[in-house]
Amino acid sequence: MQVTGIKQVMNDTVSRYSKVSKEKEMRIYVAVGEYWSAVPGAVSKQWVAEQVAVHMGIDPKDVKIGWSRTAGCSCGCSPAFIARGMKTNFSMYIDAVYESAAEEEAAVAARDEFIAKEIEKETKKEAARIEKAKAQIAARYR
Secondary structure, eight states, X not given: OEEEEEEEEEOOOOXXXXXXXXXXXXXXEEEETTEEOOSBTTXXXXXXXXXXXXXXXXXXXXXXXXXXXXXXXXXXXXXXXXXXXXXXXXXXXXXXXXXXXXXXXXXXXXXXXXXXXXXXHHHHHHHXXXXXHHHHHHHHTO
């Protein structure tokens, strides 16, 4: 992938009680073409670490990248990569483009595989929750 732009945006974590922006582990949002690709597999953690290191002027080995579906919001609407241990009061947005159709196809396949696994995992959790609720209801009426 080729980076077309990187920008830093101050965190919008100001509460009604405090006018000071709070520091937290840096969130990194990656847009590839027209799509947000904060999904492991579609964009590698190593690639993200390299971009952060170049932009921040630090050694890539010092950047530990994680991923969280709930990085920006507890509901899961803004998944992002997280620079572990790098406390800042800004988030980083990286714009990139695929260098070839083959690279894009591989990324889309990896993203689709990741999403399928997430759906399967969430479906199992929900099925277990439903079975537990059924057992509790049945126990009440026995």
